[in-house]
Amino acid sequence: xxxxxxxxxxxxxxxxxxxxxxxxxxxxxxxxxxxxxxxxxxxxxxxxxxxxxxxxxxxxxxxxxxxxxxxxxxxxxxxxxxxxxxxxxxxxxxxxxxxxxxxxxxxxxxxxxxxxxxxxxxxxxxxxxxxxxxxxxxxxxxxxxxxxxxxxxxxxxxxxxxxxxxxxxxxxxxxxxxxxxxxxxxxxxxxxxxxxxxxxxxxxxxxxxxxxxxxxxxxxxxxxxxxxxxxxxxxxxxxxxxxxxxxxxxxxxxxxxxxxxxxxxxxxxxxxxxxxxxxxxxxxxxxxxxxxxxxxxxxxxxxxxxxxxxxxxxxxxxxxxxxxxxxxxxxxxxxxxxxxxxxxxxxxxxxxxxxxxxxxxxxxxxxxxxxxxxxxxxxxxxxxxxxxxxxxxxxxxxxxxxxxxxxxxxxxxxxxxxxxxxxxxxxxxxxxxxxxxxxxxxxxxxxxxxxxxxxxxxxxxxxxxxxxxxxxxxxxxxxxxxxxxxxxxxxxxxxxxx
Amino acid sequence: xxxxxxxxxxxxxxxxxxxxxxxxxxxxxxxxxxxxxxxxxxxxxxxxxxxxxxxxxxxxxxxxxxxxxxxxxxxxxxxxxxxxxxxxxxxxxxxxxxxxxxxxxxxxxxxxxxxxxxxxxxxxxxxxxxxxxxxxxxxxxxxxxxxxxxxxxxxxxxxxxxxxxxxxxxxxxxxxxxxxxxxxxxxxxxxxxxxxxxxxxxxxxxxxxxxxxxxxxxxxxxxxxxxxxxxxxxxxxxxxxxxxxxxxxxxxxxxxxxxxxxxxxxxxxxxxxxxxxxxxxxxxxxxxxxxxxxxxxxxxxxxxxxxxxxxxxxxxxxxxxxxxxxxxxxxxxxxxxxxxxxxxxxxxxxxxxxxxxxxxxxxxxxxxxxxxxxxxxxxxxxxxxxxxxxxxxxx
Ligand SMILES: Cc1cc2nc3c(=O)[nH]c(=O)nc-3n(C[C@H](O)[C@H](O)[C@H](O)COP(=O)(O)OP(=O)(O)OC[C@H]3O[C@@H](n4cnc5c(N)ncnc54)[C@H](O)[C@@H]3O)c2cc1C
Numbered sequence: 058x059x060x061x062x063x064x065x066x067x068x069x070x071x072x073x074x075x076x077x078x079x080x081x082x083x084x085x086x087x088x089x090x091x092x093x094x095x096x097x098x099x100x101x102x103x104x105x106x107x108x109x110x111x112x113x114x115x116x117x118x119x120x121x122x123x124x125x126x127x128x129x130x131x132x133x134x135x136x137x138x139x140x141x142x143x144x145x146x147x148x149x150x151x152x153x154x155x156x157x158x159x160x161x162x163x164x165x166x167x168x169x170x171x172x173x174x175x176x177x178x179x180x181x182x183x184x185x186x187x188x189x190x191x192x193x194x195x196x197x198x199x200x201x202x203x204x205x206x207x208x209x210x211x212x213x214x215x216x217x218x219x220x221x222x223x224x225x226x227x228x229x230x231x232x233x234x235x236x237x238x239x240x241x242x243x244x245x246x247x248x249x250x251x252x253x254x255x256x257x258x259x260x261x262x263x264x265x266x267x268x269x270x271x272x273x274x275x276x277x278x279x280x281x282x283x284x285x286x287x288x289x290x291x292x293x294x295x296x297x298x299x300x301x302x303x304x305x306x307x308x309x310x311x312x313x314x315x316x317x318x319x320x321x322x323x324x325x326x327x328x329x330x331x332x333x334x335x336x337x338x339x340x341x342x343x344x345x346x347x348x349x350x351x352x353x354x355x356x357x358x359x360x361x362x363x364x365x366x367x368x369x370x371x372x373x374x375x376x377x378x379x380x381x382x383x384x385x386x387x388x389x390x391x392x393x394x395x396x397x398x399x400x401x402x403x404x405x406x407x408x409x410x411x412x413x414x415x416x417x418x419x420x421x422x423x424x425x426x427x428x429x430x431x432x433x434x435x436x437x438x439x440x441x442x443x444x445x446x447x448x449x450x451x452x453x454x455x456x457x458x459x460x461x462x463x464x465x466x467x468x469x470x471x472x473x474x475x476x477x478x479x480x481x482x483x484x485x486x487x488x489x490x491x492x493x494x495x496x497x498x499x500x501x502x503x504x505x506x507x508x509x510x511x512x513x514x515x516x517x518x519x520x521x522x523x524x525x526x527x528x529x530x531x532x533x534x535x536x537x538x539x540x541x542x543x544x545x546x547x548x549x550x551x552x553x554x555x
Numbered sequence: 556x557x558x559x560x561x562x563x564x565x566x567x568x569x570x571x572x573x574x575x576x577x578x579x580x581x582x583x584x585x586x587x588x589x590x591x592x593x594x595x596x597x598x599x600x601x602x603x604x605x606x607x608x609x610x611x612x613x614x615x616x617x618x619x620x621x622x623x624x625x626x627x628x629x630x631x632x633x634x635x636x637x638x639x640x641x642x643x644x645x646x647x648x649x650x651x652x653x654x655x656x657x658x659x660x661x662x663x664x665x666x667x668x669x670x671x672x673x674x675x676x677x678x679x680x681x682x683x684x685x686x687x688x689x690x691x692x693x694x695x696x697x698x699x700x701x702x703x704x705x706x707x708x709x710x711x712x713x714x715x716x717x718x719x720x721x722x723x724x725x726x727x728x729x730x731x732x733x734x735x736x737x738x739x740x741x742x743x744x745x746x747x748x749x750x751x752x753x754x755x756x757x758x759x760x761x762x763x764x765x766x767x768x769x770x771x772x773x774x775x776x777x778x779x780x781x782x783x784x785x786x787x788x789x790x791x792x793x794x795x796x797x798x799x800x801x802x803x804x805x806x807x808x809x810x811x812x813x814x815x816x817x818x819x820x821x822x823x824x825x826x827x828x829x830x831x832x833x834x835x836x837x838x839x840x841x842x843x844x845x846x847x848x849x850x851x852x853x854x855x856x857x858x859x860x861x862x863x864x865x866x867x868x869x870x871x872x873x874x875x876x877x878x879x880x881x882x883x884x885x886x887x888x889x890x891x892x893x894x895x896x897x898x899x900x901x902x903x904x905x906x907x908x909x910x911x912x913x914x915x916x917x918x919x920x921x922x923x924x925x926x927x928x929x930x931x932x933x934x935x936x937x938x939x940x941x942x943x944x945x946x947x948x949x950x
Contacts, residue, residue, distance in 0.1 A: 173763055174759045174763075174848075174849045175759075175847050175848050175849050176759075176762060176763065176848075197765070218708060219708045219712070221706060225706070229679065229683065230705075230706070232683075232712065232715070233679050233683050237898070242923075246923055247923075248921075248923040248924060248927070249898075249921070250924065251898070252847065252897070252898025252899070253847035253848075253898060254845045254846050254847050254873055254897065254898055254899040254900070255675060255676075255680070255845055255870060255873055255874070256669065256671075256675075256680055256682075256719070256845055257719065257900075258845075258900030258902075258917065258918035258920060259719075259917060259918070259920050259924070259928050259946065259947075260716050260719070260720055260724075260927075260928050260931055260932075261669070261682055261715045261716050261718060261719050261720075262716070262924065262927060262928070262931075263715075264682055264712055264715025264716060264718075265711060265712060265713075265715055265716050267712065267715075268708045268711065268712045269711060285762075285763060285764060285765045286765065287765055287767075288765045308617045308618075309617075311617055311618075311619060311736075312616060312617040314640055314736030314737075314739070315736070316735065316736065353767065353790075353794060354765070354794050354797050354798055354801075356793045356794055356797050357790060357791060357793070357794035357797075360791060360793065360794070361791075413702075413704040413705075413706045413707055414704070415615070415618055415620075415703060415704060416617075416618055417615075417617070417618065442706065445704070445705045445706045446618075446704050446705075446706065447704075447706040480702075480703055480704075481702070481704055482702045482704055482706075482707045482709045483709045484707075484708050484709050485704070485706035485707060485708065486706055486708055487708070488708050489708070489709060489710065493709070497709070497710065500702075500709055500710075501699075501710065502698070502699075504696050504697065504698050505698045505699055505700065505710075506710070507698075508692060508696070508698045508700070508713070508934075508935070509700070509710050509711045509713065511934035511935070512711050512713070512716075512931065512934060514930075514934060515927060515930035515931045515933075515934045516927065516930070527710065538933075538934075538937065540576075540694060540937060540938070541694075542573060542576050542577045542694070542695045543577060544577055544578065544579065545577065545578075546577050547573050547574045547576075547577035547578070547695075548574070549574055550560065550562075550567065550570035550571045550573075550574045551570070552560060552561065552562050552563065552567040552570060552571055553560075553561040553562075553563065553607075554558060554559065554560055554561070555558070555559040555561060555604075
């Protein structure tokens with residue numbers, strides 16, 4: 058991946074940089090167009106910091122009309138565009154292109170409407186995930202998907218990545234919590250999809266847009282579902298002598314018909330790093346830690362806490378603590394939520410992976426990961442959305458040691474292919490971006506990928522929106538459209554006919 | 556008379572579609588055919604009968620996942636789930652009664668129609684539980700998308716567009732769905748005699764509480780007798796009782812009320828789900844309108860002002876089922892004008908062939924959306940082989 062191949066740089070565009078800046082300034086006046094290299098450095102990478110690229114120009118529009126004009130201009134002039142929210146993507150989705158306009162949506166930071174009666178909020182794409190909850194929490198409401206990056210990441214980025222959080226097991230991912238979108242196509246055309254009602258009138262374009270990583274359209278307005286906060290929430294912190302036991306406990310909880318608000322697992326290295334960082338009171342003599350949160354009415358939560366504790370005991374738990382106050386519950390989570398930065402403190406660099414596996418494969422995958430860790434001579438810490446099988450192995454490395462980044466990346470690729478081998482997928486919530494782009498063939502055939510790319514062609518036939526992301530190979534749309542079956546070539550099938 | 560191709564496995568399915576693509580022969584695609592009367596009528600020389608593609612291929616209750624061949628009968632799968640106290644959380648309707656079919660159809664049909672029942676407001680629609688598939692596109696090529704895990708953002712989410720595409724983008728041979736534990740018990744709180752506006756306000760209030768209501772419907776006077784506003788609570792016993800009492804306390808000013816015990820509650824919600832109130836042997840057209848919940852009464856009344864209709868609300872007012880006279884093509888213009896006051900949409904679920912041939916059965920998309928939809932159709936089915944014309948005249 059370090060020798061990442063990006064789409065060929067268009068020299069004509071590069072040579073016209075000044076002129077393009079001038080023309081964009083006519084659309085977005087004042088400070089809205091940045092062309093000083095030093096100022097553009099703030100945008101050179103996203104959360105996948107191993108990759109850096111100064112964009113052609115940065116444009117920070119303030120109105121949807123400006124976005125539409127910028128895109129139309131780019132389209133008419135064959136210039137690539139990379140949308141960007143807060144730049145927290147961990148897969149390089151917002152990585153700039155040398156010959157591409159970086160379209161920053163940070164100025165779209167307003168909550169436009171809160172409609173409690175219809176239980177939804179209409180927001181601009183640059184509003185942060187947490188700001189949506191903050192806008193409605195005084196009425197006891199919240200927006201359910203809660204990525205750990207929620208203070209910073211934008212709802213536009215969440216839409217693009219179909220982001221998840223620790224509460225997704227019960228309340229769904231971004232895609233299950235969005236009702237409507239306004240998008241601008243690369244042609245500048247503004248399209249509205251959905252609204253305050255449920256389900257789409259024809260093809261589910263909303264479902265397609267969520268998780269499309271900025272390749273289909275620029276999101277300019279979002280209508281999300283808001284929910285009433287549960288009456289109470291309590292968490293149980295359970296320590297296990299082995300991750301097998303912890304994994305079996307998760308399976309038994311689910312088999313008992315209990316869908317927890319959140320169910321998170323950490324391994325020894327992650328537990329120690331987190332405890333050192335935030336002093337959450339985690340047990341240090343266990344190999345695996347499980348946090349199970351139950352939410353709902355008090356009677357229900359108490360009842361379920363007891364059942365989960367019983368199940369944990371049957372699975373050889375060595376310590377069980379039930380939160381008795383909001384502060385204690387928050388503290389249980391503090392360690393988990395800070396797991397990435399905590400690991401960042403015990404290693405010069407870390408590389409965060411994001412595969413999903415069928416849960417029962419956990420012991421096999423962890424064992425194999427330990428072997429790989431020895432082979433590559435790199436440590437790995439694991440945090441795990443245990444309820445839904447989404448693994449976040451954090452590979453510890455030192456970028457200053459020559460070759461170590463490459464080694465970490467190879468290790469990471471091995472882990473992800475392993476996830477696919479056991480029936481899982483390459484990415485659970487961080488997206489393909491540039492990071493997993495070249496691994497896509499591990500999961501999909503060329504025909505599978507071509508069917509996906511034709512969707513891209515349906516929205517952006519010239520491939521100007523965020524090219525170089527998601528697909529390992531970019532085919533021209535004309536080539537993809539060609540049919541390979543011709544009249545008279547295929548005999549009548551030898552199958553039952555009536 | 557059309558000729559029917561009946562593949563017995565995925566390979567034969569592939570052969571059949573590939574042949575149809577090469578000969579440019581459009582196919583009418585069906586499983587058990589229980590929803591054949593939904594959509595614009597079409598008569599093609601060949602039909603593709605998928606009912607040979609059956610069988611559950613994977614069911615892991617503790618992983619909350621089930622895979623099956625596309626034409627596996629729903630009844631078979633639902634029995635299997637029930638034995639493990641699980642279910643499809645989106646409560647798919649069974650329109651056998653409403654449409655005069657002889658069963659609840661297949662998994663493939665359930666997915667292709669993306670029709671969800673009362674629990675839609677809490678648990679999502681079919682599309683929210685459809686994890687992955689493999690099938691054959693109108694290019695005569697086998698492809699897959701998605702997977703067997705819930706957390707998956709690897710590539711575009713094609714299961715979303717396949718759900719609700721009525722077989723116009725790909726013929727699906729294998730599907731994987733998320734399943735969930737069924738609630739231990741349920742109760743329903745019913746308010747009597749509310750007007751539509753009062754009902755929608757009460758339903759909204761219930762959903763703005765932390766009572767986790769899982770079904771919210773209003774049956775205006777005449778649907779089953781006096782007007783009834785019904786709110787369902789599901790879960791474990793003590794919690795259900797507690798939340799029902801809380802709800803009753805909250806809504807005590809709203810009017811006289813009663814509690815329905817588990818069995819009557821189940822029966823009632825089955826009727827709401829299956830639109831059984833309009834399954835009385837009548838052939839009158841039935842529309843399904845999805846609108847912002849608070850706009851429900853306004854839309855229903857706009858239709859009632861011009862047509863002699865019956866209606867009821869599910870989804871707290873957001874879903875209107877409206878039965879209309881045959882005249883004026885099932886009040887098409889009136890219904891379309893009423894729904895146009897909102898962002899919502901209307902689909903004609905039951906109507907004679909003549910009416911379905913004369914009007915748009917599905918909501919005509921706005922111009923920009925229409926182009927994207929047409930592009931998508933061409934991307935998957937460039938020669939228009941798969942159920943052409945079923946959703947839109949030109950696609
Ligand atoms: C410490 C940390 C913790 C994290 N934890 C989680 C987690 O728990 N769960 C999770 O799912 N993710 C997590 N992430 C990943 C990341 O925060 C999410 O992917 C997030 O949704 C990205 O939002 P953003 O605004 O930063 O988008 P960016 O990084 O700016 O962009 C991401 C992608 O979205 C596109 N995009 C952005 N805005 C728009 C728009 N308006 N229209 C069209 N395309 C757009 C970009 O082109 C790019 O492809 C974490 C990241 C970090 C750094």
